[in-house]
Amino acid sequence: MIPEDEFDFKDPGTLRKKAEEKLIKNQKIKSAPTEEADVKKLLHELHVHQIELEMQNEELHLAYDSVEATLKKLTMLYDLAPIGFFILNENSGIVELNFTGAEMLGEPRFSLVDSNFRLFLSQDSLEMFNRFFDLLYTSNSKESCHIRLGYDQELVRSVYVEGVVDDDKKCLLSVVDISRFSK
Structure with a gap:
């Protein structure tokens, strides 16, 4: 018990x-x-x-x-701006763009993502753009250039480009159509 x-x-x-x-x-x-x-x-x-x-x-x-x-x-402000906005990666691949940018390149916006921006440059502007692009990544400051957009040997338009590189190594471009001023 x-x-x-x-x-x-x-x-x-x-x-x-x-x-x-x-x-x-x-x-x-x-x-x-x-x-x-x-x-x-x-x-x-x-x-x-x-x-x-x-x-x-x-x-x-x-x-x-x-x-x-x-x-x-x-x-x-971004999508409907009267100038083209582009975000490029270090290889000049298009990461993002607004509607005006797509219109400048003559393609639907969705089809341009992951395309290389250089494909839309006229042959005579390729060298200028390459220098500009390299300078953006080495100078860490805002740079600019005048180039011509075109593909398949067809000139589309003359543009003024300004760009900077952000902290994530993305290139931010503003592209202004100056075709009507350069004729």
Whole structure:
């Protein structure tokens, strides 16, 4: 037989009985008014936290609306700009371009991504562009040049190009059509 102060932990009935006795003993130690005060305090804290979350949610919605409006403006500014914008990689591959840039190259925008920008230069401008492009990566400053766009021996337009290289080694180009001024 097991002494009174020791009991068999393997017997679920005895274990439950001892746990209930301990719970009742602990509940007697805490007085009812304290429990009620604790519940009220906890309920108050939950309400305050709920209001804080609602306020944060409202702030998130306002921030989201602001970001959406800014994105719309920047998309309009970039995509619909009257000059061509290009982002090239170190091999002069087109990473990104706006609608005006695609129009200048005479191809749909989606088909130009991953194409090499040099493919759209007239033969007589290739050497100038190569010097310009190399200088961009060695000087780490804004550079410019005049080149002619063309393909299949067909001249498309004369352009003025300015470029810089960003921290990710991407070349950012702005291309302005100057054909009407160079005739």
